[in-house]
Amino acid sequence: xxxxxxxFNYRHVANTLxxxxxxxxxxxxxxxxxxxxxxxxxxxxxxxxxxxxFSHKNMELNVYGDDVEVDYRSYEVTVENFLRVLTGRIPPSxxxxxxxxxxxxxxxxxxxxxxxxxxxxxxQDSEEITNVELADAFEQMWQKRRYNExxxxxxxxxxxxxxxxxxxxxxxxxxxxxxxxxxxxxxxDLGIGVHLMDRYTFYVLEFLEEIHPASQTNMNDLFQVCPKxxxxxxxxxxxxxxxxxxxxxxxxxxxxxxRKVEITTETISLDNDLAGFESK
Amino acid sequence: xxxxxxxxxxxxxxxxPGSVPGDLPRPLPFRDVREMKNSVNLRTSITSRxxxxxxxxxxxxxxxxxxxxxxxxxxxxxxLQDASLGSLTVFVVPETxxxxxxxxxxYVGKHRSALVRARGGLAALRTRLQQxxxxxxxxxxxIATALSDRVPDGQLGPDARRHLKSSLGYEIxxxxxxxxxKSHAVDWDIEDAVNRYVQPVLDKLxxxxxxxxxxxILYYAVLGVTPRFDKESSSFLLSAHSLPHVINPVxxxxxxxxxxxxxxxNFLLYVPERSHSPxxxxxxxxxxxSTNAFHSPRWGGIxxxxxxxxxxxxxxxxxxxxxxxxxxxxxxxxxLRLLFGLSREELPPEFLLESPGNEGLADWELDRLLWAHTVxxxxxxxxxxxxxxxxxxxxGNIVIKDDVASEVYRAVxxxxxAMAKLxxxxxxxxxxASKEAVTSSERAFFDPSLLHLLYFPDxxxxxxxxxxxxxxxxxxxxSLAKIVREARQRKKEPTKMD
Numbered sequence: 001x002x003x004x005x006x007x008f009n010y011r012h013v014a015n016t017l018x019x020x021x022x023x024x025x026x027x028x029x030x031x032x033x034x035x036x037x038x039x040x041x042x043x044x045x046x047x048x049x050x051x052x053x054f055s056h057k058n059m060e061l062n063v064y065g066d067d068v069e070v071d072y073r074s075y076e077v078t079v080e081n082f083l084r085v086l087t088g089r090i091p092p093s094x095x096x097x098x099x100x101x102x103x104x105x106x107x108x109x110x111x112x113x114x115x116x117x118x119x120x121x122x123x124q125d126s127e128e129i130t131n132v133e134l135a136d137a138f139e140q141m142w143q144k145r146r147y148n149e150x151x152x153x154x155x156x157x158x159x160x161x162x163x164x165x166x167x168x169x170x171x172x173x174x175x176x177x178x179x180x181x182x183x184x185x186x187x188x189d190l191g192i193g194v195h196l197m198d199r200y201t202f203y204v205l206e207f208l209e210e211i212h213p214a215s216q217t218n219m220n221d222l223f224q225v226c227p228k229x230x231x232x233x234x235x236x237x238x239x240x241x242x243x244x245x246x247x248x249x250x251x252x253x254x255x256x257x258x259r260k261v262e263i264t265t266e267t268i269s270l271d272n273d274l275a276g277f278e279s280k
Numbered sequence: 281x282x283x284x285x286x287x288x289x290x291x292x293x294x295x296x297p298g299s300v301p302g303d304l305p306r307p308l309p310f311r312d313v314r315e316m317k318n319s320v321n322l323r324t325s326i327t328s329r330x331x332x333x334x335x336x337x338x339x340x341x342x343x344x345x346x347x348x349x350x351x352x353x354x355x356x357x358x359x360l361q362d363a364s365l366g367s368l369t370v371f372v373v374p375e376t377x378x379x380x381x382x383x384x385x386x387y388v389g390k391h392r393s394a395l396v397r398a399r400g401g402l403a404a405l406r407t408r409l410q411q412x413x414x415x416x417x418x419x420x421x422x423i424a425t426a427l428s429d430r431v432p433d434g435q436l437g438p439d440a441r442r443h444l445k446s447s448l449g450y451e452i453x454x455x456x457x458x459x460x461x462k463s464h465a466v467d468w469d470i471e472d473a474v475n476r477y478v479q480p481v482l483d484k485l486x487x488x489x490x491x492x493x494x495x496x497i498l499y500y501a502v503l504g505v506t507p508r509f510d511k512e513s514s515s516f517l518l519s520a521h522s523l524p525h526v527i528n529p530v531x532x533x534x535x536x537x538x539x540x541x542x543x544x545x546n547f548l549l550y551v552p553e554r555s556h557s558p559x560x561x562x563x564x565x566x567x568x569x570s571t572n573a574f575h576s577p578r579w580g581g582i583x584x585x586x587x588x589x590x591x592x593x594x595x596x597x598x599x600x601x602x603x604x605x606x607x608x609x610x611x612x613x614x615x616l617r618l619l620f621g622l623s624r625e626e627l628p629p630e631f632l633l634e635s636p637g638n639e640g641l642a643d644w645e646l647d648r649l650l651w652a653h654t655v656x657x658x659x660x661x662x663x664x665x666x667x668x669x670x671x672x673x674x675x676g677n678i679v680i681k682d683d684v685a686s687e688v689y690r691a692v693x694x695x696x697x698a699m700a701k702l703x704x705x706x707x708x709x710x711x712x713a714s715k716e717a718v719t720s721s722e723r724a725f726f727d728p729s730l731l732h733l734l735y736f737p738d739x740x741x742x743x744x745x746x747x748x749x750x751x752x753x754x755x756x757x758x759s760l761a762k763i764v765r766e767a768r769q770r771k772k773e774p775t776k777m778d
Binding site: 265 | 441520527532536570571606609613615617623640728
């Protein structure tokens, strides 16, 4: 979810698209991704390179690409729609691609970025979502068993305040900065004229580029990404609500999609007799 | 929420002449009841109640049993039973009867009856009966897996969350994947195969849910994994641990109906490229799998269909391939059974199960599914409504519309009716009631009007209202104080002045 509008918040859209791209590369199909972008950077009139969103200066990596499916765009990204997607309380006319059709065996990854403060995240410069609302939404999801395990990543200023209030089981949270700290952006690009990425997401993206679908890297490695020397802010994480040990949790459990598979050993026997059969 | 389930199974034990044990407590016919209680967790328990009627055969039943094989007896007996859903009839035949093959003591038919060889006294018969009900009706563990979100995590069996959840409908999609259309022009008569083989099974399952079937052909769809070439067998092999990565690249192209929210079951038939033929799937021990197919719980199944290399290497490409739909459907329907959890578990010794043939599943297997789904539905309704009540307690200022309220009442009434019907052994009406209850409770819980954006944390209330009201309040309070002082002074003055 990218919650910021306006051209100078280019980096938030780039953040979100980078995570989207990694997740698709590791196997999650579009039908299982809900992408919310609050503003259109690729076709923004101020974009000197139209139809692209770059994540690295020198324009090495175009994260917009050919294959982006944005489910909620522009003014549709509101706190109300976000909570509706999470809790499932959606008007019946909403199409399948805009819904979160998860069940009790789904592992959900939620990535949010934008401007935030102590206990809130700003949506579209006009409203906010508080950490208590988010915690309540997750509890509603747990009550209906809409997830098996949930990984929540947030890249904003004072991001750790957003996960302080969670109380539902099986949630692991990562944030780019502690309460009282600001998350900083990575590097400006003089050609485009804005900062391209935030530091935390930049290093997370670098980390994820090394992961492939059969990788055995676990969550503890993700916690080490972006130490204070590189990130200036101190990333935090919360694992007390999570039942498994982070050591045993694979990155691909959330970022990729590795299914349980069983060999079929049975067949049934069908009679292929035509007598007594009417064709419709 | 606490739930005490009582599941009643009506059982009839019918003695053929010459099979009555000597140690009956009372002369035929008589009834008895056996109950067993299982606790799933602190507040949920299941009581299984078997109401058994013991009687002797009628003349028609005797005639039906007077045939050569058990299968014919089963076919002859079934029109004579008015076996309602959930009930069982057990025919006890004399020990010397030739209906049952050698070494087999129990024969389970396609419908709702079984044949048992009389051996020993009543106690031995009762043991057999208990084994039979475990096979044909429900077991404590099959019901517990239906209640898997109430079972403490450590005690979940391997079957938990493996079978499809109870839903009002399912979408089935058959897809033919042809990555190499230049070499293979594949033709599959899917419509005919669906009408002939799949439709009878779905008709039988139509009691459980609505099914919709569609099919598609995808060209240039490749597996995400490169198979290994094995020199010994000169074939290509897909090892078991690479199978989980096969599904994802394909899934992106599968698509699903935009309008329906039902779970989708995908059955894929993959015809390997000419350069990768023949392709076999290896199991964990390295042996090729006979069905050449695998499935993923709650998703569907994939089968690899190898095309025989043409006899002469000068054959013109593309080769025309006519898919043998019988072979394919045998595997797909078996996978469908496995996805629904209808697989044959470990059978006790000396049991023989009749194959259900083209119908795909026996009547008692349908009953097993209905027991599990009914219990799951009622448990879901109970959890949903309890959590809705807790939400309303916590957030006092949500407005409940009238239609939401009526859905809640309807859900409660249906759930209570379902529990009552389960306790009296009427499985069909219990299942219908549980479906209505689930529909109503889901509609109530997920009603869009219940989203509370009226959350006002206390510190935000202060933060917003104090700067507004405090400056206004200061002069108001001061002038109020002044008025009070003046009023008091006026009261005092009259006494002073006289």
